Amino acid sequence: MDLLALADFNLVARHGGFGKAARAAGRPKATLSRRVAELEANLDLRLFERGARTLKLTEEGRALFERTGALLTELDETAKAIASGGHIPRGRLRISAPLLFSQTALGKLAAGFVLKYPEVQLEITTEDRAVDMIEEAYDLVIRANPEPDETLVGRVFLHDRLVVVASPDLSRPVGREPVPAVTRGSMARAESWEVATPGGKLRLAAKPVLSLSSFMMVRDAVRAGAGAARLPLSLASSDLAAGTLVSWGEVEGFRTALWVLYPTRRLLSARVSAFLDYLKAAFPQGTPEELAAHIE
Numbered sequence: 571m572d573l574l575a576l577a578d579f580n581l582v583a584r585h586g587g588f589g590k591a592a593r594a595a596g597r598p599k600a601t602l603s604r605r606v607a608e609l610e611a612n613l614d615l616r617l618f619e620r621g622a623r624t625l626k627l628t629e630e631g632r633a634l635f636e637r638t639g640a641l642l643t644e645l646d647e648t649a650k651a652i653a654s655g656g657h658i659p660r661g662r663l664r665i666s667a668p669l670l671f672s673q674t675a676l677g678k679l680a681a682g683f684v685l686k687y688p689e690v691q692l693e694i695t696t697e698d699r700a701v702d703m704i705e706e707a708y709d710l711v712i713r714a715n716p717e718p719d720e721t722l723v724g725r726v727f728l729h730d731r732l733v734v735v736a737s738p739d740l741s742r743p744v745g746r747e748p749v750p751a752v753t754r755g756s757m758a759r760a761e762s763w764e765v766a767t768p769g770g771k772l773r774l775a776a777k778p779v780l781s782l783s784s785f786m787m788v789r790d791a792v793r794a795g796a797g798a799a800r801l802p803l804s805l806a807s808s809d810l811a812a813g814t815l816v817s818w819g820e821v822e823g824f825r826t827a828l829w830v831l832y833p834t835r836r837l838l839s840a841r842v843s844a845f846l847d848y849l850k851a852a853f854p855q856g857t858p859e860e861l862a863a864h865i866e
Contacts, residue, residue: 573607577642578602579617583635584858587625602861636704640833659841660689666703669711670697671828674805676863685850690841703833709842711831723821724831727849730858734765735806736798742818743774745845750787750797763800765819774798774821789815802826807862 578591582602585591592599602642610617617631625636667676676694684692688835695708703711703722711722716860736742743749753776763774780796782788785805792799793814800821809815830849 571610571769572612573642573645575605576638578605579609579631580639580642582606582618583627583631619817629739630742639707641697642702643756644839653654657840658689658725659687659839660724661839662691663695663710663839663841663845665694665710665845666701666706666707666708667694667696668698668714670805671714673713673784673786675861678739679848680866682852683685685844686848687841687844690844703831709832709839710845711730713829714826715829716829719831722833724829725846726827726829726856728828728853728856728858728861730768730802730804730826730828730861732800732824732826733806733810734763734798734818735792735801735810735815736818736822737795737815738816739795740798746775748775748777750779751800752780752782752791752797753778753801754782754785754788756781764822766822767819771822774818780824800824803858804861804865807859808866 578601582591583597584586585594588599588602588606591597592602595602603736606617609827613629616628617634619626619628633860652707672694673696678695680692684690700713700717701708701711703709716722734754740750759779761776763776765774776798780791782791785801788799789801789809791797792801793809798818803820804814810817830846831839838846
């Protein structure tokens with residue numbers, strides 16, 4: 571297969587058209603069109619559906635783009651690394667990370683990383699959905715308790731756990747008395763929270779009174795006395811230490827592991843390896859206390 575023609579095909583597919591690709595690369599549109607047509611002829615496949623105003627990848631074209639784009643990027647990075655005579659992290663690094671970790675920790679982490687590696691252009695997108703790393707061109711994805719995926723590998727770099735917290739002004743329930751609860755997500759019906767306390771296990775009847783979309787909002791509402799809530803220990807630690815919140819016990823059966831993931835077939839570039847090492851250095855033990863200290 572002609573690698574130059576394949577590279578031109580990927581250029582057109584990435585930009586969604588011959589004109590856009592030509593302008594981005596500073597090359598003649600006719601040359602790109604000819605090269606892609608030659609690749610189609612050599613493969614005996616139609617890679618694009620060509621309309622009067624649109625250009626769309628065929629099923630075969632999309633498969634070729636998904637499977638060769640990352641490989642061509644790795645070849646280019648390898649050539650640049652060899653030419654530069656070293657493995658200095660450089661280039662664009664795209665990361666997808668969950669909302670809470672991004673809000674509490676990633677700003678400071680990202681700043682420290684780019685100060686240490688000024689030739690890396692770091693781009694972080696905050697989202698809790700499951701992204702397609704290849705399709706959306708991410709180098710790394712950070713996720714909490716991700717579903718198993720045989721196409722991805724990675725490592726756990728942080729652990730956290732849930733605690734039930736409340737304002738000191740909110741009295742602990744007596745007997746089966748329901749607890750006004752601030753919840754994350756959709757408003758749920760009354761439920762039970764099982765917690766471990768120094769005096770043993772305790773079951774709390776939680777009656778949701780307020781539903782919010784993020785743990786940061788939940789914490790603020792609990793501080794204001796709206797009710798009790800289950801919060802990550804790392805997020806509640808500073809308030810517990812200051813006495814602005816009190817702990818009613820640790821929630822049993824809830825553990826969070828933060829993973830950093832990357833595609834199994836991708837060779838690790840210098841910038842990806844550098845970020846993985848940076849995370850390990852920031853949280854050497856991977857404990858909630860380390861994350862809480864970083865947030866402070």
